[in-house]
Amino acid sequence: MIRSCIIGTGSALPRTCVSNAELAERVDTSDEWIRERTGITQRYIAEPDETTGSLATAAARAALEDAGVAIADVDLIVLATATPDRTFPATATTVQHALGGKGFPAFDVAAVCSGFLYALGTADAMIRAGMAKRAIVIGAETFSRILDWEDRGTCVLFGDGAGAFVIERREVEEDGPGILATRLHAEGEHGELLYVDGGASTTGEIGKLRMKGREVFRHAVVNLAEVLREVLDEAGKGPADIDWIVPHQANARILDATARKLGLPMERMVVTVDQHANTSAASVPLAYDVAKKDGRIKPGDLVMLEAMGGGFTWGASLLRA
Incomplete structure (x- = not known):
């Protein structure tokens, strides 16, 4: 049977890690309050020169390296994000260009926190339909850009980062990958x-x-x-x-x-x-x-x-x- 198999993964985080204690210096909250309600101890916050696109590109590069695949062997990029670099063009096309890709489809999917599942499902369907053989599927966000830092009920919950899969069309047995x-x-x-x-x-x-x-x-x-x-x-x-x-x-x-x-x-x-x-x-x-x-x-x-x-x-x- 034909399946989309994960052959490589990668991730990327911003340079700056912010602990609960550091966050409490600018927000009316405390380390104890955050831990008790959320389990969170720290998060990564993007600097001005770090964007959804740059984090997505770094994660995609890491996934390609893990898979041992070159961008020339990829024919689809689907990127899930609610915080794109710009209204348009799609941040996926920015990633495509940064990786050195050209010509194949690259587009964004917007479904917020479940966006990666939507993107993975879309890429899987396109692969099984014969529209692609190998895809990079990315979830990337800079949610710190849309947080109200006066609202301690929400701003303590979120961080920035990116993760990526490289998936490939393969013929496998029923109990295969x-x-x-x-x-x-x-x-x-x-x-x-x-x-x-x-x-x-x-x-x-x-x-x-x-x-x-x-x-x-x-x-x-x-x-x-x-x-x-x-x-x-x-x-x-x-x-x-x-x-x-x-x-x-x-x-x-x-x-x-x-x-x-x-x-x-x-x-x-x-x-x-x-x-x-x-x-x-x-x-x-x-x-x-x-x-x-x-x-x-x-x-x-x-x-x-x-x-x-x-x-x-x-x-x-x-x-x-």
């Missing part, structure tokens, strides 16, 4: 629970992130548990078959609640929110790359990716490493 199943969802009726209060065609301003955290938490736990079951059913697997879950790194409470709802031990969750905070579309590939590089995720492991973001949008993808 690759993406097994993906399910994506959206419910626009909840758009006012997590959003940015600006836009090109509304205010003409970029705007700032706004969130009703309690309502988002409630929807996230229910939606993520349901989509994980959908994907497992489609792939003919059960929770006990999963070796690792790589979730969107929103906060430690959501990760714990999702694991309990599925009856899975937290030991099978890849958790990086303490080190990176919520990097939106970057969080899933960034966490996957960390777990792969430190030896937790090994070839043959069954890995579930999942995320939910503003919109609401959410989704999950089951793959064999």
Whole structure:
């Protein structure tokens, strides 16, 4: 059968790491308050010369190196971001040019924190349809640009970063590697629970992130548990078959609640929110790359990716490493 197989991963973080204590010097908060509610201890914040595009390019380069593939052998780039360098052109085309690519399709996907799942699903579908053979799929964000630093309920939650996969069309056996199943969802009726209060065609301003955290938490736990079951059913697997879950790194409470709802031990969750905070579309590939590089995720492991973001949008993808 034809599957999209992950042959390389990479990630990139800004130069500047900001601890909770350092953040408390500029925001009315404390290290204890942040840790207790979110599990976050630090985050990375982009400097003025660091952009979504530059972080995405660095992550893509690392993924290409990990895969042993040159940009000349790539024929698709899909980049998930809610914080593009410019309204247009797509930041994916900026990355394409920076990597030395030319001619093949490169475009952005906007689905906020679940953007990487949307981008991966899109690239996988294009590969299986024969429209591409090898793709770079990226999640990259500079959420620090859209935070209200006077709102301690939101600004402490987010950080900047990027993660990337190189995926390749391969013929494999049924128990072989690759993406097994993906399910994506959206419910626009909840758009006012997590959003940015600006836009090109509304205010003409970029705007700032706004969130009703309690309502988002409630929807996230229910939606993520349901989509994980959908994907497992489609792939003919059960929770006990999963070796690792790589979730969107929103906060430690959501990760714990999702694991309990599925009856899975937290030991099978890849958790990086303490080190990176919520990097939106970057969080899933960034966490996957960390777990792969430190030896937790090994070839043959069954890995579930999942995320939910503003919109609401959410989704999950089951793959064999």
